[in-house]
Amino acid sequence: MHFALPPRKTSHPPPYVRNRNLNTATSQRRRKQIQIGAYLVLGILTLYLVARFALSLGLTGGHDDGATAIEGPQDIVIVTVFDNDTMSEDYMWIVKTNRDDYARRHGYRNFYANTTAYFDLVDPSPLSWSMIPALRHALTEFGSSTFFWSLSADAFITNPSVSLESHVLQPLESLMLKDIPVVPPDSVIHTFSHLKPSRTHLILSQDMDNLAHTSFILRNTPFSTKTPDNWAHYFLDAWFDPLYRAYAFQKAENHALEHLVQWHPTVLAKLVLIEQRWINSYNYATPPSKDPLTGLTRTHDSMWQEGDLVVNLKGCRETGKRDCEDEMRYYFTKWEKEVERLDGKKPEHQVGPPKPKVIKEEKKKSGKVESARL
Ligand SMILES: *[C@@H]1O[C@H](CO)[C@@H](O)[C@H](O)[C@H]1NC(C)=O
Numbered sequence: 064m065h066f067a068l069p070p071r072k073t074s075h076p077p078p079y080v081r082n083r084n085l086n087t088a089t090s091q092r093r094r095k096q097i098q099i100g101a102y103l104v105l106g107i108l109t110l111y112l113v114a115r116f117a118l119s120l121g122l123t124g125g126h127d128d129g130a131t132a133i134e135g136p137q138d139i140v141i142v143t144v145f146d147n148d149t150m151s152e153d154y155m156w157i158v159k160t161n162r163d164d165y166a167r168r169h170g171y172r173n174f175y176a177n178t179t180a181y182f183d184l185v186d187p188s189p190l191s192w193s194m195i196p197a198l199r200h201a202l203t204e205f206g207s208s209t210f211f212w213s214l215s216a217d218a219f220i221t222n223p224s225v226s227l228e229s230h231v232l233q234p235l236e237s238l239m240l241k242d243i244p245v246v247p248p249d250s251v252i253h254t255f256s257h258l259k260p261s262r263t264h265l266i267l268s269q270d271m272d273n274l275a276h277t278s279f280i281l282r283n284t285p286f287s288t289k290t291p292d293n294w295a296h297y298f299l300d301a302w303f304d305p306l307y308r309a310y311a312f313q314k315a316e317n318h319a320l321e322h323l324v325q326w327h328p329t330v331l332a333k334l335v336l337i338e339q340r341w342i343n344s345y346n347y348a349t350p351p352s353k354d355p356l357t358g359l360t361r362t363h364d365s366m367w368q369e370g371d372l373v374v375n376l377k378g379c380r381e382t383g384k385r386d387c388e389d390e391m392r393y394y395f396t397k398w399e400k401e402v403e404r405l406d407g408k409k410p411e412h413q414v415g416p417p418k419p420k421v422i423k424e425e426k427k428k429s430g431k432v433e434s435a436r437l
């Protein structure tokens with residue numbers, strides 16, 4: 064999956080040839096003088112640079128970012144990309160209602176998009192790549208916002224009263240997983256052990272097999288004369304590189320991201336990993352599997368529990384065995400009760416009852432659609 068290091072250029076410098084004509088006493092003396100002069104100039108230059116560096120440290124307190132923690136309320140945008148060809152109106156309505164409510168509670172904003180809008184950019188790669196141009200689109204539309212939460216359309220916010228600032232951003236120092244393999248289970252590349260939250264630009268978690276990129280937080284640097292560079296733009300452009308899209312990674316943009324964080328220190332240096340359940344709990348139980356390398360049995364430890372911020376229905380579309388909408392409605396009902404507890408009234412009800420299941424003629428994919436309750 065990942066490339067080996069490119070071969071280094073072999074260099075065979077030509078053997079040094081000594082010019083015999085110079086080998087006289089006077090020319091040797093002149094060479095000595097030139098050498099001493101050069102050392103003197105180098106010495107002065109070094110002293111000057113050291114002094115300048117020390118001075119700049121003294122003036123800025125050791126780093127350029129000011130405080131080490133991410134403090135105070137932030138301008139946050141939640142980015143959602145619907146696959147409106149396959150998702151039902153009811154399903155999208157549930158997701159929107161949930162996110163609109165969450166945004167209203169905490170003063171955030173929502174950016175909704177459909178995969179179809181980015182088809183021309185992404186084709187012929189898998190449409191799941193759409194999340195990247197959608198994020199870029201959101202960064203353009205909300206250029207002065209400071210954090211962008213990219214959250215899969217198959218996820219649902221289950222704890223509406225918890226803000227991203229109090230849950231993730233402010234306590235980041237205590238949440239960050241330091242010096243662990245950046246890609247599970249055993250990448251030789253580890254996360255930094257000395258990264259300041261104020262220098263963090265990407266907050267992610269891992270599931271058992273991969274970087275869990277279905278929920279992550281990207282920091283934006285609003286443009287000013289002091290901050291003309293925007294790391295978020297760089298990161299998204301690097302991730303969306305045509306070479307990666309053409310490479311046909313098995314898990315498309317997910318594997319491209321894993322390649323990126325392992326091979327580009329500029330990305331690793333801005334990345335913080337936190338526990339999966341903090342922003343991306345799953346709701347299905349994958350059977351424990353044996354690690355081929357260590358022989359240890361690994362289990363998912365990221366199942367959704369009462370009080371978690373998010374439940375992610377990841378994988379609900381991958382086989383005919385699960386039904387995203389059924390699962391979503393289960394959490395929607397729980398969430399309505401929680402909203403009622405918080406506000407004293409239920410959210411307005413616009414979602415119809417579950418549609419009765421019929422055997423779908425047009426989607427008989429390998430005969431897996433179950434002839435369920437009629
Ligand atoms: C999906 O959304 C796009 C606009 O974003 C629209 O043009 C298209 O008709 C929609 N497709 C369906 C099946 O509703």
Ligand SMILES: *[C@@H]1O[C@H](CO)[C@@H](O)[C@H](O)[C@H]1NC(C)=O
Nearest residue numbers: 145147148155175176177180
């Ligand atoms: C996405 O598609 C849905 C239905 O297909 C449509 O109602 C909605 O306006 C579209 N959203 C955007 C941002 O185009």
